[in-house]
Amino acid sequence: MAIGYPSADGGTVVLSDVDLRVERGDFLTILGPSGCGKSTLLRVVADLLPPLSGAISVLGHPPARARSRREVAFVFQDPTLLPWRTVRENVELPLQVGRGSVTRPVETTADALLALVGLAEFADRYPDQLSGGQRQRVAIARALLCNPNILLMDEPFGALDEITRDRLNDELLAIWRRTGTTILFVTHSIMEAVYLGQRVLVLAARPGRVQEVVDLRPMKGANGGLAREAPEAVAAMARLRQLLAGQVP
Template sequence: MSNVKTMEPILIEGVGITFDTAGGPVTALEGVSVQLEAGSFTSLLGPSGCGKSTLLRIISDLLTPTAGTVTVLGQTPQSAREGRDLGFVFQDAALLPWRNAIENVLLPLEIGPGKATGEDRDRAQELLALVGLGGRAEALPSQLSGGQRQRVSIARALITRPKVLLMDEPFGALDEITRDRLNEELLSIWKLTGTTIVFVTHSIAEAVFLSQRVVVMSAQPGRISQVHDIDLPGDRSRAVRTLPEFGEYEALLRQALEGA
């Protein structure tokens, strides 16, 4: 895979999608256009029903738009998925209960005719250590907390070395302390791996803390209403939340949501 390819952005142009329902067609997204730079951290922020998760699934090739085009790293979403350039972390960790942590991390490599190698197992161990679970490789999901299960799901998404990591409210069900801790760890992972991250959230504070850019969406149908760059220190600890600028960004995004 060429270096030129890895430097191209995610390009979304005029994307729309309409679903057929019992009550008739429902347009979930309409006229969505945005460019997400390679290596960036972008959050999609908006009310329920504005199509954030739907857009993420279009990028990941889980849904096909009825209008517009999406280019991921210079290729179609299908090619990016088949080339394992995409990783996906869902709100629910969705771990297989009969497989321990390291076996769950290795699962994407075993789909189809694939078989995990000793080198792959070493890589899985490294990823578990990266997400703070270096000593829990043999633990079953039932032996892990909610936050720990999400750590496993992040390691699982990274096992194929994806260039784009799509995250659909992965911390939404966690308590605030655990969520804050995982936010910090996610930023560390992003910096270490150089992965492009697209992150869906309902939380204004989470979007400000994590992102270089926040895409604000409105509903009925889902559209992009505003895009805001977040100019905060690169090395973000929880202390950044006390900065006046942090509060200003929160107020700006809250106003954007109210006007969406």
């Protein structure tokens, strides 16, 4: 599959030869230099952009099906909240918009999810009364409300301080273990990619392509976890750093 953007001369390829299989329940973290196509790849999975060539199947069907059934939730790089709705009303948005209503059982309430992301006391505020990181956490709560089969997260924790980020990493792992949700997670943090991912997809730029898929499962415990300072984690981070620096052919 090639992915990119349509243009007058047929299309600008961002990533070529993407041949990737993500099993249900996988937690795939995605690393690569700015502009290499990480967000574009998520857009294709979410059915916001068709592939330029080749095909993609999501949950065994064309991506439009998963989209219309709300089986895929997207946390965008820039949180997209409606300014005229309170925080709670923003989280509840997926229950009210779109064709019909959500058919999948809702895992929990907006207030429970806001508590999970540490925003319980902000439920009645409006987005412009929140910090950037707080807005991002509202977007995460909203994505979790529909109990999606696939969760696409585009640098969701980039704007957070390290302590909050560590806490939300742990919460996300707990959610992943509990729900078996398939997660595709873009990050610029090598540490985060190793801590969260079962596999790490390394993308390269110019030309955009898949450089390597690093499988971390052999070094992770039965629950998919690994201490941040474990020697295996440190070694995996060093290897990923070399890959990203172009020091490994």
